[in-house]
Amino acid sequence: MSQKVGDRLKAVRSMYGLSQRELARRAGVTNSTISTIEQNRVSPSIDSLAKVLAGIPMTLIDFFTIDLDTGEEIFFNKEDLVELADGTMSMRLVGATRKDRNLRVLHETYPAGGDTGDKLIVQKGEEAGVIVRGKLEVTVGERVKILGPGDAYYFNAEIPHRFRNVGDGECEVVSAATPPSY
Structure with a gap:
């Protein structure tokens, strides 16, 4: 699950156009906290992840249920x-x-x-x-x-x-x- 959490956090952060530094500032954590989660070097606790997500803002439920790639077309010629x-x-x-x-x-x-x-x-x-x-x-x-x-x-x-x-x-x-x- 930690692999998915790190990958998912990076994808969500990118989707919202936030740098690691900006997300860390908003969430009140260090840059290295965001970096180590995204690199899947740590598996954050629920409380830690909720604190990070508050900087987006996004709930834990939204984080785990948002469809990051629907496969549907977005742009149309x-x-x-x-x-x-x-x-x-x-x-x-x-x-x-x-x-x-x-x-x-x-x-x-x-x-x-x-x-x-x-x-x-x-x-x-x-x-x-x-x-x-x-x-x-x-x-x-x-x-x-x-x-x-x-x-x-x-x-x-x-x-x-x-x-x-x-x-x-x-x-x-x-x-x-x-x-x-x-």
């Missing part, structure tokens, strides 16, 4: 995004292959006049987005507003809503929703 298009808009889904996604992130493109359709959308959760380029008319319930580059929206997605490009050129939006509906 433009070509990796799954495109959902219907001619009136294009939505490219980030992380489509991730198991148990709790968030939907889309890179949306609306041609001039493009929209989500006449039928208002209703789904559980929340939705937010930022207009990157162009003009987007956002309807949420009875409220309607035209948003431009840098403008954003955030609303309860259970309120009927829709999106429409009211500009002459293409409109680009980056949006997120939770829970993911697709």
Whole structure:
């Protein structure tokens, strides 16, 4: 187990972007304490390990249960995004292959006049987005507003809503929703 503790501590410390010296300072221990644990030269007591982890901060349970390498993709090239298009808009889904996604992130493109359709959308959760380029008319319930580059929206997605490009050129939006509906 000491082999795993040292390796795990080094991986967690690196994941949080901490040097051995910074972790030691935060935890109130010597640099050599961190170094000897990570080199697996000592097997720390539960109390000692808890003191070191307080410098991250992280509980013992989190330390032993955190999945340091899920094997899932983290970075996606433009070509990796799954495109959902219907001619009136294009939505490219980030992380489509991730198991148990709790968030939907889309890179949306609306041609001039493009929209989500006449039928208002209703789904559980929340939705937010930022207009990157162009003009987007956002309807949420009875409220309607035209948003431009840098403008954003955030609303309860259970309120009927829709999106429409009211500009002459293409409109680009980056949006997120939770829970993911697709």
